[in-house]
């Protein structure tokens with residue numbers, strides 16, 4: 204995009220001359236003769252560099268710099284001062300301007316200075332775009348669901364996000380704990396800093412300690428060099444401790460100390476280290492029960508659970524299943540260059556009746572598999588794994604069925620699964636076609 208320059212000066216000749224010089228350099232130039240007109244342009248256009256006279260009919264340029272910066276912090280300001288008013292220029296820099304030019308005296312400096320300012324401003328605009336993308340990619344908008352349960356969780360997380368408080372996310376596996384942790388980080392003051400994550404259940408005690416807190420050379424056999432831990436790496440940012448319920452009880456003490464005092468001791472070190480890191484922890488366990496069993500420190504439990512966001516399981520928010528499935532269809536269409544348009548009613552019903560132990564992760568995998576296998580624009584029940592399709596009869600709260608009822612259900616299911624194709628159904632059931640017809644008649648199943 205062509206860089207844009209705004210010149211504010213009430214001396215028409217100078218305004219036009221500067222504009223001409225900069226237009227010849229290939230910049231898009233906007234002109235204004237008053238501070239008010241200049242501010243209007245700043246509000247409407249993305250301006251890289253503002254060249255502003257310090258004495259304008261409707262205001263003193265220097266005090267205006269803060270206003271200009273307030274409207275567009277990404278714009279670099281260069282002040283134009285009259286000869287003999289150099290102190291004005293110096294003051295301008297103190298107020299946030301990049302530099303100043305003495306009118307009529309510094310013409311040779313204009314082009315290189317503007318070019319430097321453009322570069323700086325382009326970088327600022329780039330950072331602004333990246334921030335916006337972080338919020339778009341990891342923001343709460345990406346959390347799909349309209350059920351009361353998920354909306355409540357989102358509202359709570361949105362409230363705590365900017366507060367820098369420690370947060371505990373509690374939910375079954377695959378309910379979106381990491382997605383929430385990233386959204387909280389993306390909506391905090393720390394969003395431009397690192398978000399680091401570690402799964403406390405995946406590593407042994409010693410490795411986890413060294414990963415979290417780092418070590419000094421010689422701290423243990425094999426520790427040849429000093430190593431920074433994640434806490435240090437995440438300085439000024441956020442550290443996500445997944446599955447904190449699985450953390451060794453000694454390490455829990457070190458984490459508690461960090462939460463209370465912001466300090467920790469690296470392995471093999473004698474002095475304390477201090478960093479500024481926000482902790483977001485997650486667990487699928489009932490931590491209170493773990494405290495009662497002696498597996499989790501009570502003091503850490505109280506410190507962490509002060510702000511808990513409970514993430515509902517998918518089975519508690521069945522109405523969100525179609526929405527999530529449609530969202531995954533769209534994203535896997537793009538990823539796999541497919542053009543699936545919708546789910547058949549049978550496919551949809553099977554999703555609604557399934558008991559989702561793996562929650563959203565399981566749903567995502569099931570939909571991805573179906574999209575990959577789909578040969579038409581509709582997801583048919585046949586694209587579901589067979590054991591998945593039939594698992595609805597293994598769902599919770601199902602009364603015990605007699606063998607006859609089981610047989611009837613099973614035949615009905617297989618018929619649905621193959622879209623009423625009896626030859627295929629008979630083959631899958633391992634019976635002859637005539638036997639199938641006989642049983643269908645016996646059970647009053649539609650043919």
Ligand SMILES: Nc1ncnc2c1ncn2[C@@H]1O[C@H](COP(=O)(O)OP(=O)(O)OP(=O)(O)O)[C@@H](O)[C@H]1O
Pocket residue numbers: 345346347348374375376377378379380381382383445487563564567
């Ligand atoms: N509300 C949501 N909308 C869209 N996708 C989601 C949502 N929640 C989770 N997902 C997706 O579901 C999958 C599981 O989410 P995530 O890893 O955050 O769960 P988790 O609770 O941290 O799981 P675990 O406890 O096993 O680590 C990811 O692929 C994630 O992108």
